[in-house]
Amino acid sequence: MSWSDVLSVFLRAAFLSVNGSTTLALLEQDLVSRLRVLSRADFALGVAVGAASPGPLGYGCIAIGFLADGWRGAVVAVLTSWLPAFLVLPLRAGYDRLASRPWMRGLNWGVAAAGAGLLGALVTNLARHSLTGWKEGLLAAGVLTLLARGVPPAAVIATAALAGALWLR
Amino acid sequence: MLFGLSRAVPGMNLLALTVLLGHRTHGLPGALLALTAMSAPSFASIVALCMLLRGQDPAPIVRGIIRALGPTAAALMLHAGWQSCAGVFRRQSRRARGLWLLVSGATATLAVAAPFHPAWLILLGASAGIFFSSRGWLGNRE
Numbered sequence: 001m002s003w004s005d006v007l008s009v010f011l012r013a014a015f016l017s018v019n020g021s022t023t024l025a026l027l028e029q030d031l032v033s034r035l036r037v038l039s040r041a042d043f044a045l046g047v048a049v050g051a052a053s054p055g056p057l058g059y060g061c062i063a064i065g066f067l068a069d070g071w072r073g074a075v076v077a078v079l080t081s082w083l084p085a086f087l088v089l090p091l092r093a094g095y096d097r098l099a100s101r102p103w104m105r106g107l108n109w110g111v112a113a114a115g116a117g118l119l120g121a122l123v124t125n126l127a128r129h130s131l132t133g134w135k136e137g138l139l140a141a142g143v144l145t146l147l148a149r150g151v152p153p154a155a156v157i158a159t160a161a162l163a164g165a166l167w168l169r
Numbered sequence: 170m171l172f173g174l175s176r177a178v179p180g181m182n183l184l185a186l187t188v189l190l191g192h193r194t195h196g197l198p199g200a201l202l203a204l205t206a207m208s209a210p211s212f213a214s215i216v217a218l219c220m221l222l223r224g225q226d227p228a229p230i231v232r233g234i235i236r237a238l239g240p241t242a243a244a245l246m247l248h249a250g251w252q253s254c255a256g257v258f259r260r261q262s263r264r265a266r267g268l269w270l271l272v273s274g275a276t277a278t279l280a281v282a283a284p285f286h287p288a289w290l291i292l293l294g295a296s297a298g299i300f301f302s303s304r305g306w307l308g309n310r311e
Contacts, residue, residue: 016291020181021249029280029287042223045235047242049218055211057249058181062215067223074216082204084180085188089200092189095174102302108177109307110298112257113269114291117276119250123243124281130239140240147248157241164237169229 001037001069009035010065010073010080018108020058022115023081024050025122027061031068032125038068040129047126052157139163183207265307272297 001009013026024047031038038046046067050060058081065077091098098104131137139160146156175185184204191203222235254273258266276290301307 012288015179016288017180019253020183021246021253023181024246026287034284034286041235041239044239044242045222046219047245048238049215049222051242051245053211053214053218055207056181056183057245059208059211059215062212063219066216066219071216074212078208078212081180082184082188082208084178085184085204086200087178088174088185088189089192091177092174095177099177103299106298106300106302106307107295108298109265109269109302110272110294110296111291113272113298114276114294116250116254116269117273117278117294118280118287118290119246119253120273120277121280123247123250124277126239126243126246130243136236136240139237140244143241143244144248147244153245157238157245160237160241161234164233164235165230167233168236169233 001035001073005035006065006069006073006076007080010061010076011083013061014080014084016111017058018112018115020056020060021119021122023058024060024064025115025118027064028122028125029118031064038064040125042067044126044130048157048160051153053154057153135168139168262308265301268297268301268306 009027009030012030013023017023017026028043032040032043043064046063047060049063051057053059053063059078061077061081062074065073065075067073069076127140131140142163143156143160146159147153175182175189178185184207187203187207188200191200193199195202222231227235258269261269272294276294279285279290280287298307
């Protein structure tokens with residue numbers, strides 16, 4: 001990947017997302033579906049590694065950056081993810097006035113709804129690629145059940161990894 | 170107010186909250202230091218795990234782990250999506266919920282089936298939101 005590709009992909013994912021999950025959904029669209037520099041298996045590995053590590057779920061972008069472009073990708077991923085956060089500083093002064101404007105509420109609503117759609121596309125793509133048999137389906141159902149019961153994601157991923165090591169090798 | 174503000178900017182909400190808290194205590198250096206301190210453990214553990222799991226010829230046990238991570242990632246993202254949407258969805262009126270399903274469903278279909286760049290899909294969603302809001306269709310649940 002060229003510098004401009006790396007920068008544009010991660011800047012877009014950072015500035016067009018509404019939370020960590022949509023950052024990952026945007027990265028999947030760019031790196032897996034459009035540029036094809038990352039396989040779906042590697043993307044899934046990145047998401048799971050990010051979720052198993054400390055910090056926000058969206059930090060899976062560091063793993064995805066590393067898997068797509070080595071150290072440069074990882075460093076660009078983390079630094080670009082910081083940039084939109086600094087928008088809160090100038091926004092503080094006019095936040096109350098701006099947040100009450102109908103068009104602003106509409107904009108936030110629309111971006112969040114589209115983000116949810118992109119997340120739906122990401123889940124569809126990941127499931128289509130990875131649910132290749134009944135064992136994988138059972139594993140996904142087990143993971144969902146544990147998450148819904150409030151088990152911490154790191155513990156769920158460790159359990160899934162153990163199941164994979166014993167059952168799917 | 171800090172939490173609401175952190176949700177108003179793009180990207181990860183936790184990072185915006187970290188910037189606000191760091192800036193409140195020590196200005197811009199405080200914000201940078203807070204982000205660095207929060208991110209360093211993540212960065213180190215993520216890169217180490219990636220190097221460990223992504224070998225050229227992984228052992229069968231590692232292959233099994235990698236195979237398990239696909240379904241796990243799909244389930245994780247489904248759960249994260251549900252968590253982030255459920256609250257927003259519940260607070261909306263019936264009409265706004267229907268419109269939400271329409272916009273997110275259309276976005277998902279276009280993203281899966283057609284070669285649209287996601288930036289256009291986000292822009293489309295934002296335009297739809299502004300339009301619906303101008304018609305008064307996005308009122309909160311009474």
